[in-house]
Amino acid sequence: MGDTLNKLLLLFNKREKKKLLVLFLMMIVSAMFETVGIGLIVPFVGIVTNPSIIKEQKILNTIYELFQFKSTTSFLIFSVFVLLLIFVLKNLYILLFQYSQNRVILNQQVKLSKRLFNGYLTKPYTFHLQRNTAVLLRNVNEEVPKVFQGIILSGFQLFTELLVIFCILSLLLYTTPVATLTASFLLGGSVILFLKMFRKKMSEIGKEQQQVNGQMIKWMNQGLGASKEVKVSGKENFFVNAYAEQSQKNAIIKRYIMMLDQVPRLFIETLIVSIVLITMLIIIFQGITMTKIVSTMALFAMAAFRLMPSINRVISMISTIRYNRPALTVIYEDLFVNSEELSQNFTEDHSLDLSINEEGTFKDSIRLNGVFFKYPNQQDYSIKDVSLTIPIGQSVAFIGESGAGKTTLVDIILGLFRPEKGTISVDDKDFHEIESTWKKKIGYIPQSIFLTDDTIRGNIAFGMPNSHIDDRAVWKALEQAQLKAFVESLPEKLDTPVGERGVRLSGGQRQRIGIARALYHNPEIIFMDEATSALDNETEKEIMSEINKLKGEKTLIIIAHRLTTIENCDVVYKISNGKLVSVNELKMSVI
Numbered sequence: 003m004g005d006t007l008n009k010l011l012l013l014f015n016k017r018e019k020k021k022l023l024v025l026f027l028m029m030i031v032s033a034m035f036e037t038v039g040i041g042l043i044v045p046f047v048g049i050v051t052n053p054s055i056i057k058e059q060k061i062l063n064t065i066y067e068l069f070q071f072k073s074t075t076s077f078l079i080f081s082v083f084v085l086l087l088i089f090v091l092k093n094l095y096i097l098l099f100q101y102s103q104n105r106v107i108l109n110q111q112v113k114l115s116k117r118l119f120n121g122y123l124t125k126p127y128t129f130h131l132q133r134n135t136a137v138l139l140r141n142v143n144e145e146v147p148k149v150f151q152g153i154i155l156s157g158f159q160l161f162t163e164l165l166v167i168f169c170i171l172s173l174l175l176y177t178t179p180v181a182t183l184t185a186s187f188l189l190g191g192s193v194i195l196f197l198k199m200f201r202k203k204m205s206e207i208g209k210e211q212q213q214v215n216g217q218m219i220k221w222m223n224q225g226l227g228a229s230k231e232v233k234v235s236g237k238e239n240f241f242v243n244a245y246a247e248q249s250q251k252n253a254i255i256k257r258y259i260m261m262l263d264q265v266p267r268l269f270i271e272t273l274i275v276s277i278v279l280i281t282m283l284i285i286i287f288q289g290i291t292m293t294k295i296v297s298t299m300a301l302f303a304m305a306a307f308r309l310m311p312s313i314n315r316v317i318s319m320i321s322t323i324r325y326n327r328p329a330l331t332v333i334y335e336d337l338f339v340n341s342e343e344l345s346q347n348f349t350e351d352h353s354l355d356l357s358i359n360e361e362g363t364f365k366d367s368i369r370l371n372g373v374f375f376k377y378p379n380q381q382d383y384s385i386k387d388v389s390l391t392i393p394i395g396q397s398v399a400f401i402g403e404s405g406a407g408k409t410t411l412v413d414i415i416l417g418l419f420r421p422e423k424g425t426i427s428v429d430d431k432d433f434h435e436i437e438s439t440w441k442k443k444i445g446y447i448p449q450s451i452f453l454t455d456d457t458i459r460g461n462i463a464f465g466m467p468n469s470h471i472d473d474r475a476v477w478k479a480l481e482q483a484q485l486k487a488f489v490e491s492l493p494e495k496l497d498t499p500v501g502e503r504g505v506r507l508s509g510g511q512r513q514r515i516g517i518a519r520a521l522y523h524n525p526e527i528i529f530m531d532e533a534t535s536a537l538d539n540e541t542e543k544e545i546m547s548e549i550n551k552l553k554g555e556k557t558l559i560i561i562a563h564r565l566t567t568i569e570n571c572d573v574v575y576k577i578s579n580g581k582l583v584s585v586n587e588l589k590m591s592v593i
Contacts, residue, residue: 006327009334010154013114021106025158028099033165035092037173046085049078103158111150114333118142121337127418128378136220141336144215145329152326160319163312170309207255209328214252221245259325363443364526364557366429368392368415373424375414384410385421386580392573394429394527397550397558399568402577408561409531411577415559416446416529445525449532451516453507458489459496462518475522482548483518484541485511510541517545527557542567 014022045062049055053074056062062077071077119142122129175183225241368391375385384407392398392415400408413419415426417437426433428440453461462479463471476496480486488511492498500506500515507515520528528549549558550570562568576584 006153006323006330009330010149010157012334012338013149014110018106018110025099025103025106026161028102029158029162030165032096032099032162033169035095036166037169039089039092042085042088046081049074049081053078103155107150107155107158110154111146114150115142115146118146118333118336126420127413132378134216134220136223137216139219139223140216141332145332148326148329149333153323153330156319156322156326160316160323163315163319166312167309167316207258207325211252211255211325214248214255217248218245218252221248363439364394364429367394368527368557369427369430370415371425371427373411373414373421373426375410375419375421383422384580385414387424388577388580388582389424390575390582390585392557392559394557395554396572397553397560397570399560399562399571399574400577401562401568401574406577407580408577410580412529412531412559412561416444417441443526445520445523445528447517447520447528447530451512451519453500453512453515455499455501457494457497457499458492458515461500461515462522464519464522475524476518479518479522482521482545483514484544484548485514485518510538514541514545525556527559528552530558530560530562532561546570 011019045055045059049062056066056074056077066077069080071080122138122142221241221244225238225245369389370391371389373385373388374383376383388411400412402408410419414421417433417440420434428436433440454464459471459473459476460466460468462476473496477486480489489495489498500512530549546567552558553570553572558571560568560571568574574586575582576586
């Protein structure tokens with residue numbers, strides 16, 4: 003329990019912990035209101051059954067004379083309205099408390115979801131090579147709500163109910179100690195026994211539910227993500243059956259949880275009724291007067307009426323917290339245990355403030371010196387002792403057979419991977435010292451372009467709000483990517499939706515939008531990783547002609563197999579088996 007509490011407190015900063023303290027104080031007041039509401043039942047029932055008590059009780063008699071009541075009937079009517087007013091105020095306060103509680107906790111849930119999503123996006127690229135997207139989606143969208151709604155909110159409700167139970171039992175203990183102690187022993191022992199029976203099972207199904215949810219998202223992602231290949235190959239049943247298998251497991255888990263939700267209510271209802279009857283017998287055998295018996299039994303009945311849902315909720319909340327604890331473990335590990343891989347502070351997005359320096363930020367060259375790199379969980383190096391220079395303003399090509407390490411080497415220069423040995427410098431400055439500036443000054447065109455479900459405008463000005471997009475720059479980028487005429491022919495032009503992953507466009511059109519995206523931000527260095535491989539020869543020639551005009555103004559780093567793509571490059575590096583095997587500063591005749 004202590005370990006869980008420590009992990010939860012790490013999710014809140016100092017200011018947010020103060021809000022939790024305020025909620026805790028409000029919770030105490032709420033419990034007191036509940037107790038007062040029930041405690042007033044005893045004198046009220048006493049007044050109804052024996053009006054002479056008004057004259058006998060000092061407090062009641064003082065109130066009677068202060069307000070100058072003419073009869074006990076008028077005092078009784080007054081008592082009804084006072085009791086009703088107290089219950090109305092009590093319930094209004096509890097409603098305010100519930101609203102405040104939900105607002106604080108759900109707002110914090112939004113903050114943590116944002117923080118975790120930000121953390122995943124800022125983790126090293128190697129992290130994403132090892133983790134399934136479905137698991138990350140599950141953690142942000144499902145595990146975070148489990149932590150806040152299933153543990154924190156349930157925890158507040160649990161403490162609220164425990165305080166109510168404690169206050170009510172204290173009142174009962176003051177009124178009839180023997181009967182209360184007997185009832186408490188029977189009730190407490192039965193509840194503890196019940197919780198022990200299901201304690202281990204709730205933790206187990208919580209972990210199982212976590213795994214099943216990840217698998218369900220994974221199979222849906224894979225089936226819908228490869229919808230074209232699935233339909234062509236007729237493999238719909240494979241993905242449907244794989245999803246249905248996990249869905250069936252999920253249904254079994256849910257069924258078990260739903261049964262556990264019902265069992266405590268039935269168990270507690272039977273137990274409370276039995277204890278109230280036993281308590282009644284104890285009170286009768288104590289030889290108390292009938293008036294006292296009636297008022298005491300009214301108190302016990304009212305207390306039982308209030309305690310029954312409270313005890314039921316206590317059992318339910320404890321089970322819910324145990325069920326959701328695996329979610330806290332996952333969030334805690336991704337936020338704190340692997341903190342060296344996670345940016346815990348939000349990074350400011352200065353992309354909107356970026357002003358283009360006409361003279362250029364980088365002047366001299368990019369240098370790699372003795373760079374080694376291997377992927378996680380691999381023994382052999384993918385890049386081995388590579389040293390090379392890329393002059394700023396020139397065009398450089400990387401060639402080599404498939405799997406030679408070309409893309410890995412370019413990914414290192416991009417900053418996606420950190421070399422295990424060796425250094426990278428730009429203008430004789432360590433790469434990592436100028437990494438934030440570097441990211442703002444490069445353009446990257448991959449072989450496979452990812453398009454968001456947005457308009458052509460939104461996809462070209464990738465990551466920019468519509469209010470900050472420069473349409474003139476968009477049209478210029480489209481012209482350079484040989485796509486301007488096509489977009490102008492569309493009825494909605496720049497406002498044309500491209501569909502999920504760009505399904506409404508051809509492969510070549512998607513690739514040219516990717517090229518336009520890289521050119522829109524006017525980068526100083528352009529990386530092209532097989533960027534024109536999806537285009538026909540004529541279109542590729544036209545695009546490369548436009549890009550080659552940027553030589554001198556821009557630095558071009560190109561991975562390609564076609565001779566036409568790199569025929570105008572100033573330097574060609576050949577990579578084989580992760581090593582630099584040759585440098586040709588002349589135009590290549592063959593590849």
